[in-house]
Amino acid sequence: MTPTLQILRAGPQMTVQDLGRPALTAQGLATGGAADRTALAEAAALLNLTYFPAAIEMAGMGGEFAVTLPTRIALTGAPMRAKVDAKEIGWNQTHLILPGQRLSIGGALSGVYGYLATAGGIATEPVLGSRSTHLVGNIGQILAAGDGLILGPDPTPNAPTVRITPEPRFSGGAVRMMPGPQTGLFEKAELARFLASEFARGAASNRQGVRLDHGGAPFQAGEAAGLASDFIAVGDVQMTGDGVPHVLLSECQTMGGYPRIGTVIGADLSRIAQLSLGGRVRFTLISVEEADRLYRSPAQMIAEAKSRVAPLVRDPSEISDLLGYQLIGGVVSGRDEEEY
């Protein structure tokens, strides 16, 4: 039997996402891919993969799922309430789902994008080298009830359950930005005012970008009118015509005429994508040299996430047959206390 993930109920924006399609800027296609790449790295680490798997990205709310063969899953990104049949299960860990069981994933408790990854990955046909749905580019589509996704087989369905300490990124904080081609168009005082401001997530935010609201005056660049449309980098902080900053995410346009005050570095972009409605961010400007030092390759991201993976310590109250387990004295039990 082909391993399949069946979608029984779908939240409003569930899509398949991996690392997207790099190096198609000349063709006008933004890289796309997961809004929170840290979450994909954490899923890879939990499932002991050496690559970033294609996973289901769930914006704000999950859905209900079933499998046709025993399948290990990893739940990462924005923590969401999750159950297998009637039993609550933890986020940021692996679970074995059996045929006949129903996995239910509810709304995000904090953050925006939750991820459901399967141990064998998603095996749908790639388009231009990626399985990512690109909504702006009209590639792939939003998942709906009744869809079935073909999975790669789980190589080790009996692997022990593991958990990961997630990188904290769901409630805002400091975000590092490097200078870009138009940073110099902003007066020093205007840049300083931007760096001293605190921002909240605006309602008009999606996979293209996050609008940032603040109480103060709009931000203006010199010679903004009449700029030639020029290349955009993911992470660019763009000032639209009304002077409101937008941090551009994976599905952004590839070029544009609005000035950009800087570029959020890759390591901090998940913090923007996952900014909860009540969270606040502020920006710090780092040098190009420092930004280059802080670059992490996909392999480094997975290796770093693996260092945060540990065997799950079961809560004895959950274990029906205590005698079946060897208890080690002195180990503090507890489950995901920092997550809920």
Place this chain on the structure above:
Amino acid sequence: MTGPKAQTPAHEILPLGQDCVLVRFARKPDLSALSAAQRFRAVIAGQQHSEITEVAPSLASVLLRFDPGATPRARIEMIAQRALAELGPDADLPAPTRRWHLPVAFGADAGPQLAEAAALAGLTQEAAVRQMVEADLLVLAIGFAPGQPYIGLLPDNWNLPRLSQLTPKVPAGALVVAVRQLVLFCNDSTTGWRQIGQTGFRPFWPHSSTPFRLEVGDAIRIEHVSQMDLAALAPERTEGLGGARLEKTR
């Protein structure tokens, strides 16, 4: 198209995120910067640097992407410096190697803002369409959305401002005009440009063997067709080509 002769063009070498270097020849649209960007792109592409993973031109700049895990930024900046020194003073645009013949229906439902745009350009609708058909056009840049071309440059009388109120939706295949350029939308879009025509051509057709149809530097000739003819060239009947023909010119 011939620009002014110049010495090695003015330029800036700038960081663009952690994995790109941007070589910018001007901040505002300018014919000599366009030429410099296209010639610089050709020099870099011809040198086939293994350290550069993507080369992409815009109206006034060239993006050089690299793998920061394998190559330091300074190496890419040095390659850019050396290529700039080879550009030479000649500011002519490279001659196109391919030409697209693109059927377009103008006016009425296919171009609801043709009358308004023609009036702003100081022309009757018929004369406006004639100028479009007679213009030697080039793909100046591809961007914003997948495969989507900026086409130009139209004669000076087409230096129209963008609309102050955005048009909420033009359909896929819409041909819109502003600032001496045409844009051909691949998807339904919001725009501040005026829609003058409609094509069955889709610059991005994901499941084709050549999903991105156009390249920067391609020549474009517009062929005027009726709305009835256009219906027969619907993208779903023509694999998204809309009757467009590709001619090799060299």
